[in-house]
Amino acid sequence: MKTIQVSRFGGPEVLVLLDGPAIAPEAGQISIAVEAVGVGFVDVMARQGTYPLFPEPGFVPGVEVAGTVDEVGPDVDANWRGRRVFAVCGVGGYAERVVIDLVKVVPLPDKLSAGQAVGTGVNALVASFALERTGADAGEHVLVRGASGGIGVMATQLAARKGCVVMAVTSSASRADRLRALGATRTILRGTGEDTVAGAYDVVVDTVGGSDMGRFLTMLKPNGRYVLCGGAGGPPPADLLARLFAEFHKSPSLMCFSLNSIDDDHRRPVADELFRLTAEGSIEAVIDEGLRLDQAAEAHRRMAAGDLFGKIVLRP
Template structure:
């Protein structure tokens, strides 16, 4: 099978298109013929060796797949060949075939295309966990969303506007992305490269600050974000795209008595909270208006795809189409 393999941590050019044997599912595994594989910023961190969960080298990156079950292991109980499914896997997604544990697989509803389902497979569950479980967001609160045009930021906005009528302030790195955020439902859209986002947030909130900030960016925003949050507000950190070494809680968090949540989806994968997020995913796929992948790449274009993400060009969800 064709696959993208990483032999050494480093730049995108280390990703190589190779031919590998098709793996056999064992035990509770299923083999999926991949139609669409999601690409996320964390894939670039994993490629650089800067991620909390790193498989041993060499490995095939990619953690999101949507396709059709081709073969099942002997201990699989509820899935069968021919079913259209999606799966969140530790590795192996950038390939024509991928293995997934049965409990990591969700059935794709008949009316949902692979290019739609992959948008929500993990991003919606992370958005749900951030919004409800970690953020404990309440109706009518004002929230700040970093990377508002990204895959997860897009969905936090949609949850906030469709389910709770929150006031949403979305941050982005360009006017194009700000326009996307506006079209996605955000009430205020700030291009932080042109405007001091803290001062703009304080202007919008009459000097009070937001109730919650959802931050996947890190870096310098670890220092500035508390200034944009009201006293006794909440700060939900779920990534560090711009770096993770500037968090100084005693200087910035304690004076405002902020509640801080630094979370990882891996913490809850086998917990009731993730099952609730999966139920929310399935209800969303059945009942909500669905978006499709906004940008696609071929398997042989994976280096270009990683550059696309790292250069902050991505809007919405990007994916490999096989």
Template sequence: MTHAENTRSRRNATVTEVVLPGVVEPEGLEVRTRPMPAPGSGEVLLQMEATGVSFAEQQMRRGKYYDQPAFPFVPGYDVVGTVVEAGPGVDSGLLGRRFAAMLKTGGWADRLLVTAVDLVPVPAGVDPAEAETLVVNGITAWQMLHRDARIRAGQTVLVHGANGGVGSTLVQLALLAGARVIGTASPRHHEALRARGVVPVDYRAPGLADRLRAAAPHGVDAVFDHVGGAGIVDSFRLLAPGGTLVSYGTAATRDTPGSSRLPVFLLFGRLALWNVLPNRRRATFYNIWAGKRRAAQFRSRTRADLIQVLALLADGSLTAPVAARIPLDRAAEALRLAESGTVAGKVVLTPVP
């Protein structure tokens, strides 16, 4: 399509997007339309096929995500879609192909601009909603397991929230690596976890630390903790000598009033203190955007890890449970469902029919 044809075709074309206007309940999300943008140099216009509802958006609507932009903005941490237009300097061979991209914000739109170098190809035959569940979740799980904790066959790991988006991916990757996995979850998820080969532990019942210690009397080689709060102390104490605590969130303080940064700073201080004490254990905080200032290296590492994860999905080694597929204009319903804690898998937004 020529530039003139593109100009004529978009005169009446619009983008539908979901805007987070401020600290609101899910029903406060706003569905808006605006003129469809043209891709600039190095950009593509992506037709969204799936975008996710993650814990990040749950924090953002409360104003609790550590480095979220100023309101109003369009949420949407990641996206899978098809390239429908390429800007100047972009290979026209990308047109019509399906890609995944990690954005942090902007994904809750039926069409959006994406920097071409951030696109990662989705293998043929892979369902776009399933691929979407493994963009941020898959990169996070892969990097924490293989780059941070460096888990090997025969080791034992503890995954908090083993039924969640990142947790369920961590469980599968750890099992594929030959590790023994203990996972905390509510009882309704225990049967499914046992079927995978996980030792499930009810995180709500009294004496959680004692029950986890009973499941691993000699300690564990890694703990993956998205909860934070006071419970992070028990996570660290469960480590065997040489073990690694990977903290990657502060879910315990999601609904706590006050500064969004204070819980993070307190967590960082605690982790730093443990690392200077002579305890033969290591504590780290995982940030998926770490190293972004070295853009080429960051993109190369992120791309390589996501390609590996999507390849495992394509060959059936990894599953990506989709809890629900909900049209974009019902984003409030999708966010409410994701926050309910009643579903297994990820809630995915799809284009409006």
């Protein structure tokens, strides 16, 4: 069984292709013959050693996979064999096969490809739960930072579907065009100074964080809600709480959202619904590129350079 391992913390070159024996599923587990692996920015951080929840080098990265069940554990219903499924595995996804607890598995609708499943997967789950936390409602103004990224394209689409007025922040005119086609009402090119409207948004969905985050906090209207669900631009600035306090008169809410805080039973029905939306064409699984498993380093180079729109998918 081929896997990609992080041999040591470092650049994309530390990702090495290994060939080893496949593992059999135990009680409560199934094995998935992987057809698509979702690559996320979190994989880049895991490889660099900057994401605390990942193990020491020698691990196989990859938080989400889709494919077909090819073996079941001794106590698992044999009817699972041959079913097409998606799973959030946390680690171990860059592989030809993944053995995983059945509770983490979501069956896929017939019309949904494995690529579409991971193109929806974690990104849409994060976007959906984050929006739910903010209580974003029809007619409200929602700003999405990192809108052209995997999570951002889903947050843009899901907020538009709710009837929100969506402002998408991105880095180029061509990306802005694509975001408007996905439902953004307006777009802002970051770094051009056109994004400095204070007090304009009910909700900010932020996948970027970084030193600029305090400025985006001031863009909330009174009673606005800001959800930080990523750090593609690095950690927030040290004076963030002081910036929040300066906005006290507006009663702003600042929250974080991590999918790690959601248990399997809570996640599965939401994933089910998101896959249904993609299968019926109500949202689009935006795939930037499909690469082979042994091109994982190339995928990471593109992720780190921000050179993508949507999701990169590896195909074992």
